[in-house]
Amino acid sequence: MLKIWGRNTSSNVQKALWAAEELGMDCEQIDVGGPFGGLDDPAFRAFNPNGKIPVIDHDGFILWESNAITRYLAGLDTRGKLWPTDARQAALADQWMDWSNSHLWGPFPTVIIGLLRTPPEKRDNDAIARASDVLEVEWAVLDAQLAKTPFVAGDAFSAGDIPAGVFAWRRYELPIKRNPLPNLDAWYARLKERPAFQKIVMTPLS
């Protein structure tokens, strides 16, 4: 049995939930973090010494770090539904997952915490605008890739699309400045056709 620890509004938790949903895996999601708290509980810290979500417990195997979890779940599937069987395509999926964590995750919390969790009178609008501008430069890099292939690692959807996909929902939903990026728009439209994306990611932001 797969248990996923973490509130389902978290971008990083959504990666794990989305991967499990794509694969049709039964899973139990347990609310911790955000308004639910619990991340400093010794029992949770024993799972993840970083006190962060998500964490999974798969038949006693504990794993944290959202991209590692997404890769693990994708790798369990022998059909190669999420993890390309071709080594080079798999490496490209991996590349874009790492890119997402190193290029998108840095500026995103400033925008999300600023716009969703800070009262208007306390918002640092300049910092939010600066972070949004940085993100648009990053998204343009992905847009250039998507001019060549419909999904990040090639012709087929893969785990490589998942981390950027959860952030894309936030890019398009939040009231921020968006530059015209037609290939990103087309990829995002393809993601929105996926029932698993609709169920897990297309939910109200908080």
Ligand SMILES: N[C@@H](CCC(=O)N[C@@H](CS)C(=O)NCC(=O)O)C(=O)O
């Ligand atoms: N690099 C980690 C980051 C984990 C992380 O920062 N998770 C956030 C949620 S997106 C968290 O635990 N925040 C505290 C909270 O939600 O209370 C990963 O990718 O899993």
